Amino acid sequence: MENNYKIIHEQPSLHFSICSSNKELFLKFEQILKKDGMIGIPDLQGNLHYIVDARKGFFTAYSKVKQTTLELMEQKFEQNENRILNYEEIADTLITKYEFDRSLIGTKFISYMIVHCLLDKSLMVSLSKKLYPAIAEIFSSTVDKVCYSTRYTLRKVELLEKKQRQEKISKEYLLPENASYSNGVVLHKLINEGELMSQKNQSTDTCN
Numbered sequence: 129m130e131n132n133y134k135i136i137h138e139q140p141s142l143h144f145s146i147c148s149s150n151k152e153l154f155l156k157f158e159q160i161l162k163k164d165g166m167i168g169i170p171d172l173q174g175n176l177h178y179i180v181d182a183r184k185g186f187f188t189a190y191s192k193v194k195q196t197t198l199e200l201m202e203q204k205f206e207q208n209e210n211r212i213l214n215y216e217e218i219a220d221t222l223i224t225k226y227e228f229d230r231s232l233i234g235t236k237f238i239s240y241m242i243v244h245c246l247l248d249k250s251l252m253v254s255l256s257k258k259l260y261p262a263i264a265e266i267f268s269s270t271v272d273k274v275c276y277s278t279r280y281t282l283r284k285v286e287l288l289e290k291k292q293r294q295e296k297i298s299k300e301y302l303l304p305e306n307a308s309y310s311n312g313v314v315l316h317k318l319i320n321e322g323e324l325m326s327q328k329n330q331s332t333d334t335c336n
Contacts, residue, residue: 214329215243218322226302227288234281237263237274238318245319246326252319255312275311282309 219242228235240263245251251259260271267274286309289301303309303317 212243212247214326215246215322218246218325218329219243221325222318222322225300226285228281229284232277232281232284233267234277234279237267237278238281238315240266241278241315242318242322245315246322249319252316255315259315278311282311282314285309285314 216239219239222242223230223235223239228238241259244262245259251262256271256275260274263269264271264274285302289303292299293301293305302314307313
């Protein structure tokens, strides 16, 4: 499932700054980085930018670039993989909480929408032009089918909650009574709740 997700507008970068009045500290950093095949180049502001030193030969420089690149790629992949798994769990929790019919393709669409929008909330700017096409591409479907199937699924949730309210069942409902269960309203509700759950998970991880 995670192979279908696309992280948009994300440009990874790596940098760090060291501030100190101790020149010996900088010399130690320079010595260690130099041994590791790096050389410091100052810019016009006097900042040092460490780059791969190719003066030691092609194979030394190539090995350094390859090693560093692979390490960064592996770290990035693991971070994205963990984040997607976390969002999948959030989507599944929301689908279960509000009793979506899992036999419907619309429920599967909505689950993917939750994950995609948690990865890139700009997809919510336009459902018909951004979010639906992204989901349709994953399932080799059409925008119209994604829109219709989502609406049908939400209609079933609306009817279920209406019946539960009549039976005075005590539970947390997806939307307030008499609210519109339109695609846009419901998806915004689910995404906002998903974001709160994600933030809570991050806070818990930090405390642990």
